[in-house]
Amino acid sequence: MPVAELRASLEAEGYSYKILDQQRRVILVEVNPQGALIATRRSGFVNYSMQLIFHCSMTEPAILHAVNNVDYHHWLNKSAGFSVKVTRIQRENKQLNVGELQRKIGSRIWSAMDGKVHVDLEVPDIVFLGLITSTRFYFGVYLTARNRREFNQRRSPRRPFFNPDTIHPKIARAMVNLSRSASSDLFLDPFCGTGGLLLEASSIGSIPIGIDNDRRILLGCRRNLNHFETHFLGMHADARVLPFRSRSIDAIATDPPYGRSSSTRKAGIAALLKASLIRVADVINPGRCICFAIPLKYFKESIIDSKEYAIIEEHSVYVHRSLTRHIVVLKRK
Numbered sequence: 367m368p369v370a371e372l373r374a375s376l377e378a379e380g381y382s383y384k385i386l387d388q389q390r391r392v393i394l395v396e397v398n399p400q401g402a403l404i405a406t407r408r409s410g411f412v413n414y415s416m417q418l419i420f421h422c423s424m425t426e427p428a429i430l431h432a433v434n435n436v437d438y439h440h441w442l443n444k445s446a447g448f449s450v451k452v453t454r455i456q457r458e459n460k461q462l463n464v465g466e467l468q469r470k471i472g473s474r475i476w477s478a479m480d481g482k483v484h485v486d487l488e489v490p491d492i493v494f495l496g497l498i499t500s501t502r503f504y505f506g507v508y509l510t511a512r513n514r515r516e517f518n519q520r521r522s523p524r525r526p527f528f529n530p531d532t533i534h535p536k537i538a539r540a541m542v543n544l545s546r547s548a549s550s551d552l553f554l555d556p557f558c559g560t561g562g563l564l565l566e567a568s569s570i571g572s573i574p575i576g577i578d579n580d581r582r583i584l585l586g587c588r589r590n591l592n593h594f595e596t597h598f599l600g601m602h603a604d605a606r607v608l609p610f611r612s613r614s615i616d617a618i619a620t621d622p623p624y625g626r627s628s629s630t631r632k633a634g635i636a637a638l639l640k641a642s643l644i645r646v647a648d649v650i651n652p653g654r655c656i657c658f659a660i661p662l663k664y665f666k667e668s669i670i671d672s673k674e675y676a677i678i679e680e681h682s683v684y685v686h687r688s689l690t691r692h693i694v695v696l697k698r699k
């Protein structure tokens with residue numbers, strides 16, 4: 367799902383890209399650096415990004431040899447402050463001493479710049495990052511990171527109106543990204559609940575519209591969105607009879623009821639999903655995407671390729687022993 371989210375974010379922002387390599391927790395992408403910055407900031411799963419300088423095999427001689435061959439004038443001005451941070455991805459290659467490797471790389475950079483730059487661990491102008499994976503060492507310049515604090519602040523227990531059905535902001539953000547919603551797009555969640563997906567859609571600049579058939583929950587949603595100073599349009603309505611014109615919505619992501627604590631208003635879940643999908647497929651613009659989270663057991667019954675839309679991606683997210691959410695992305699034909 368993280369790779370799919372990254373692809374979807376770049377597509378939503380209109381950047382062309384090519385995935386060059388994929389290691390556990392590292393994705394190598396050929397893309398304009400501005401695209402990398404924007405995709406990282408709007409991502410739920412990408413922790414940080416760097417602009418690659420080189421990658422090499424995972425031995426200290428290979429790493430130091432490659433470090434010696436870089437022209438650092440491209441990255442550093444005279445008197446610039448820099449730091450070097452080497453990180454182990456999932457505790458790989460424990461035999462490498464990270465602190466020592468950082469110092470060795472740092473002193474080589476300093477020598478290559480004839481001592482005209484200095485190490486600054488507090489507020490460096492440039493951070494060089496080294497990533498240790500099982501087979502490759504990736505070295506580059508740090509670009510940006512996802513704002514984890516902001517995500518944590520939007521977690522359900524921190525909102526004024528709490529409901530246990532709410533999905534984690536990281537997953538909600540990934541779903542909004544999978545819907546390819548762009549800035550200024552009209553984004554709809556037809557089962558909005560307490561507003562988790564609406565908050566994430568607004569954070570990336572989309573215009574959020576929420577529908578819920580439970581008035582009490584919709585009022586709670588409004589409290590939550592007001593708390594984060596987020597403007598939205600909320601409507602007390604039924605997802606099966608959405609009050610919108612055909613082809614008026616740009617992106618849809620939703621987490622419909624799944625029969626545990628959230629209300630299904632006595633409708634069978636599969637029937638409810640099917641009926642809402644028919645309506646959703648009508649209101650969305652052709653060529654645009656719908657992202658649904660569905661428990662696996664209802665997936666086959668309710669979502670099939672149809673004349674209106676095609677399934678373009680499916681992902682499974684483990685929630686707990688009795689719930690694995692199936693996240694499916696449909697494209698309106």
Ligand SMILES: C[S@@+](CC[C@H](N)C(=O)[O-])C[C@H]1O[C@@H](n2cnc3c(N)ncnc32)[C@H](O)[C@@H]1O
Pocket residue numbers: 529531532533556557558559560561562563577578579580583603604605606620621622623624628629630631638
């Ligand atoms: C799983 S919850 C959504 C959780 C939401 N993503 C959040 O962040 O809180 C599903 C919501 O769908 C609403 N719902 C159930 N049947 C509906 C229907 N026919 N039309 C619209 N909303 C409905 C429920 O009231 C519930 O709030």
